[in-house]
Amino acid sequence: MSASLDTALAHIDKNLDASLERLFALLRIESISTDLAYKQACRDAGQYLVDELTSLGFDASLRDTPGHPMVVAHHDGPADAPHVLFYGHYDVQPIDPIELWDNPPFEPVVKERDGAKRIHARGASDDKGQLMTFVEACRAWKETSGTLPCRVSILFEGEEESGSPSLEPFLEAAAQELKADIALVCDTGMWDRNTPAITVSLRGMATSEVTIHAANRDLHSGFYGGAAQNPIHILSKVLADLHDTDGGVTLEGFYDGVEEVPEDVKAVWNSLGFSEAEFLGDIGLSVPSGEKGRSILEQTWARPTAEVNGITGGYTGEGFKTVIAAQASAKVSFRLVGKQDPHKVHAAFRKHIEARLPADCRYDYIEHGSGPATQLDWDLPQVKLAADALSDEWEKESVRIAMGGSIPIVGNFKDQLGMDSLLIGFALPDNAIHSPNEKYDLKSFHKGTRSWARVLEALAQ
Amino acid sequence: MSASLDTALAHIDKNLDASLERLFALLRIESISTDLAYKQACRDAGQYLVDELTSLGFDASLRDTPGHPMVVAHHDGPADAPHVLFYGHYDVQPIDPIELWDNPPFEPVVKERDGAKRIHARGASDDKGQLMTFVEACRAWKETSGTLPCRVSILFEGEEESGSPSLEPFLEAAAQELKADIALVCDTGMWDRNTPAITVSLRGMATSEVTIHAANRDLHSGFYGGAAQNPIHILSKVLADLHDTDGGVTLEGFYDGVEEVPEDVKAVWNSLGFSEAEFLGDIGLSVPSGEKGRSILEQTWARPTAEVNGITGGYTGEGFKTVIAAQASAKVSFRLVGKQDPHKVHAAFRKHIEARLPADCRYDYIEHGSGPATQLDWDLPQVKLAADALSDEWEKESVRIAMGGSIPIVGNFKDQLGMDSLLIGFALPDNAIHSPNEKYDLKSFHKGTRSWARVLEALAQ
DSSP states (O other), X not given: OOHHHHHHHHHHHHTHHHXXXXXXXXXXXXXXXXXXXXXXXXXXXXXXXXXXXXXXXXXXXXXXXXXXXXXXXXXXXXXXOOEEEEEEEOOBOOOOSGGGOSSOTTSOEEEEETTEEEEESTTXXXXXXXXXXXXXXXHHHHHHHSSOSSEEEEEEESOGGGTOTTHXXXXXXXXXXXXOSEEEEOOOBOSBTTBOEEEEEEOEEEEEEEEEEOSSSOEEHHHHTTTSOOHHHHHHHHHHTTBOTTSOBOSTTTTTTOXXXXXXXXXXXXXXXXXHHHHHHHTTOOSOOSSTTSOHHHHHHTSOEEEEEEEEEEOOSSSOOOEEOSEEEEEEEEEEOTTOOHHHHHHHHHHHHHTTSOTTOEEEEEEEEEEOOEEOOTTOHHHHHHHHHHHHHHTSOOEEEEXXXXXXXXXXXXXXXXXXXXXXOOBOGGGOTTSTTOEXXXXXXXXXXXXXXXXXXXXXX | OOHHHHHHHHHHHHTHHHHHHHHHHHHTSOOBXXXXXXXXXXXXXXXXXXXXXXXXXXXXXXXXXXXXXXXXXXXXOSTTOXXXXXXXXXXXXXXXSGGGOSSOTTSOEEEEETTEEEEESTTTXXXXXXXXXXXXXXXXXXXXXXXXXXXXXXXXXXXXXXXXXTHHHHHHHTHHHHOOSEEEEOOOBOSBTTBOEEEEEEOEEEEEEEEEEOSSSOEEHHHHTTTSOOHHHHXXXXXHTTBOTTSOBOSTTTTTTOOOOOHHHXXXXXXXXXXXHHHHHHTTOOSOOSSTTSOHHHHHHTSOEEEEEEEEEXXXXXXXXXXXXXXXXXXXXXXXXXXXXXXXXXXXXXXHHHTTSOTTOEEEEEEEEEEOOEEOOTTOHHHHHHHHHHHHHHTSOOEEEEESSOOHXXXXXXXXXXXXXXXXXXXXXXXXXXXXXXXXXXXHHHHHHHHHHHHHHHHTO
């Protein structure tokens, strides 16, 4: 370890409370990107980060898009040092069901339980807490050495939780400005509480919203029941037919481009000591629901899925209403692996719906965000450098894993800027991201910041 | 026609505007019984009717129940005159989706279109407009003859739209007070705009709310998709499997007690000139959805059904949220005919759910209102008397029909008080009851009032 890194790490330790206060200020901003009511809050979150980065000597600015603005910032590094682009997102998921939160989601608090301190707030983990580990690592370098080990550019997005509609055109327009030697993305997790990880493969996604329309108005089920089409019945059939009895997805051609996991990769995964019973037990379940004959790691890391994320139709208030609804709708997401093509998946789903649609009904189909899966080269030099830096910080061998979630930006960086991404994050499985009572371990925040300080130096070697 | 009836009818014609103003006052009261937020409004509606009936010389009072109060009123008639019990309900359906209403639902207005004037408001038809035809007929008799042709008792309920939970115990306690020679129920419709009808058969109902519980919290579909049970998938399967490909209901033993419609009854129905294309076309559809090989009149009048009236689960707001919900629920109603037993239907549905429930999931099942089907004796003397009175008023032969809706009170009157019910109403198929823009023809209200004036005298013969 260099003396300057040593100094930077000591600075991080000494100033943890101040770092936390800066994170809290960001967490208090209600930047829910899926809901237009929070448009200004999203902008405020972006502006907060611009101000932070400017104060650190970055050339930082808010860039307008048709949706929420991007934050772009640049900082020089030593001559011949590599150029890294760090990516994170300042937007957060909606907070419903609000009644299940123990604390107001936008009033961050640190609570201690079983000896571990955790930051509780919407976005504490995904992704405000994570992105701030990098910002605070830069702060430590700047405030101790006056500069950064690498040339650093930063891109913070405000639409990650709403499908990133502005990302592709923005990257296209700003390709020259943003292209770096490698991207650093902090939106993934540790393997476990003590084991750092680099995520080398990510599932892609195709998301859609389907609305089935039947009668031209809501009907009384006494007068019309047994004669008029019920859109909830049609929708139920469409959704129930998405899976076969072995847990596979039934869409025509769905498995085109899906590759089996190589045996050596499976061997690494099998050595991780993953407990299926514990994984399911933690969420109150005991029986894997997915494709038969596949381990849970395989099901969630390397197999494509179809999940209904929301459904609504007819009367859903208190009591009962004997109505046949005019329409019913569902939000459906497909997780993709290998070379599955999101556009073909959308087309196959439309065909699946149309095959079950009565002649006198119609449907609307909205495509939300989509992106293919991505797979990093396991032997990339930067993976090795970063892996060693992580092992040093956590005093435990880091592991290279896959992830079931989708981070479309990684595909965009590869396709649009020809740039690989190092996925390093400090989230834990119990962080409850996207759920009530989201949290982030204080240790993740603290050692995450220290990790980035190390990785920045390692990549400069 | 007697001179006194003649006078009463003329009085109705002359005072139509005042009658309408009294109906409007009742329509302005937001008596939604399914929503506890409207508890006081329900009471206000009951009290309004108590006051109206008291002003007409009835011995009227509000009777408390564990839910919304009943209105009970009595008025003597001539010696040896029959005793009739009139039933209606002052509660109304919820108003959502409110954005589809052309006028505020609790601000009644009369609008003219295609030469017909209609009263627009929630409850204009179901059932405030209908019950007021009887109250106003009583008023006409009282204000012209000083008395009523029959001994009249009245029962107005405030929980008809929420499954009548208090009705059975109330009738049991008040059986002696309420038992009459026959019940008159005004909650049904005309055959068409010009043809009055008596409804001699009604479908019963079994309604329930099912909630499927899977994980102990909402999950991120990236981390858990493909491994964790999704309650929306389970619910979709439960609902999709309710029907076979011929439109029949699959619950075990569901058709026990269902009888085929006698050929002579079918012949009457076939002579009614019912247009299936027009019936479906009016609601924007063209293909009957129910059991194959049955006419729509048969499907909606004489066959049992299963309908999903509402469904909700996961994220249903704007945009997209990649969540696997902890729970999903649906409101389901079964329409019953013949001797189908609602309790057996509930049991069969529970069994159907349990057969599709994964070992690590559970479900809640709430029974809302239930009641068997009812079938009136086609040769009942009072049917003949009332039918003739209706034919006189509308100058067209009245018809005896069936109805697909459920009016559980009719079963209660039969079972608990040993009393048949004459179902006479003036609603029309386009009244949009239970839907936005509910309406009631001014002609229904006016000639409905005149009809009851006639029926009261006819039954006294």
